[in-house]
Amino acid sequence: MRLSHGFIPTLKETPAEAQITSHRLMLRAGLVRQTSAGIYAWLPLGLRVLRNIERIVREEQDRSGAQEILMPTIQPAELWRESGRYDGYGKEMLRITDRHDRDMLYGPTNEEMVTDLFRQSIRSYRELPQILYHIQWKFRDEVRPRFGVMRGREFLMKDAYSFDLDHAGAVVSYRKMMLAYMRTFQRMGLKAIPMEADTGPIGGDLSHEFIILAPTGESQVYYDAAFEEIDYLANDAGGFSHDQPDDLARFFQMMTTHYAATDEKHDVARWDQLSADRKREGRGIEVGHIFYFGTKYTKAMGATVAGPDGKPVHPEMGSYGIGVSRLVGAVIEASHDDAGIIWPDSVAPFKAAILNLKTGDAACDALCERLYASLGGNALYDDRPDRAGAKFADADLMGHPWQLIVGPRGAAAGKVELKRRATGERVEVTPEEALGRIG
């Protein structure tokens, strides 16, 4: 993309409504624009990040054996009356009436709908387990939206639902998702900690929240310093298989033996057993939440399969959510500096920015065009006829992992300057070498 004609409206000054870093940077770097309280339009740069995060989530769900579907945003009230949640959900649910006066709603979550799909089609325990997921926009009419996309009313969420014959099977599904989640967050450059959590209105008795640490987080969290030492990347390389219950048990064990809880579930007695030098507390951002809730919905909605003895059984369910749009903000909270965003390579909207420090200079233009042709869609070419300073500032703000800086001096000598945004390190190399390093 050429910046001169890109729809990337960067701002020099911070809009007054943005209070926290990620929100400010998302507005300043031209990722999103607010359309009403807690509702955002995604602009090209922001959408590319959102899609990258979505892609990673999808790949890890697929790897775990979950199957992607796509359920609608609008749901009939009838299903929610069956589960008993239509009245219970309160004003947070956006209720709609269609032209025939039927009660509809904009889905805040999909337990009812997926259970309905399940009961229509799955007849036998032989077809279990099933894990279904989709990545879809949700609407929760929050009393007080805030923090930009971190607590919007409309948000993109990956939600998965597991169906197992019995409790033991449900536990395996739960652990599968925990593994998938840790891999997912790790690939985005985030260090997430699974913490014991409340089950909330979804219900159930086993639940973990995935928290990344950030001073601006909404939850107060307490955890054992052991989590700072666990390197699940290394363990991952050692190999945990989604298909081996023993692996999953080992992984689950590793992630849950040490103390970690949000304030709702904080157990002071257990906490005090930790020595002072191992106690860690701080703020965290919830980026995922998994629940086991058994037969709550399958019973309420009459979903059964034939068991081995031919008698009907209510399958055991779990649900598993990742806040996809929230993650865009969360990644920024975890990775930025005074100049702007520092995108991890895996989610960056562009791998590299090409900075033409002197547009109109034949050597600069030619070299930039060459680099741009090689990098194609992976590069954002700053071909604006602006001053060098403005280009440096915008490139840092937008946070591309690499900057290819082309000035008259270098261009004449056939060299470009390659800057790594995360470290600030710059080297002067040939264009070929630069392209090689960017990969």
Add this chain to the structure above:
RNA sequence: CGGGGUGUGGCGCAGCCUGGUAGCGCGCCUGUUUUGGGUACAGGAGGUCGUGGGUUCGAGUCCCGCCGCCCCGACCA
């Protein structure tokens, strides 16, 4: 939903107390200039002052209602 704040060109703000026909910085357009970290100069475009009503000869400014947005709290991916 309780408490607090705010609404004036695209962004950031002043003007309101003490009513007299809208201003500053940035950005944008044109020209000159500058050319490796948001250059300088000159000219220019752009505003129903959130909205409805009221007071007044006259309202951005005073009064009343409504709406939007932000912050703190309670609640949540």
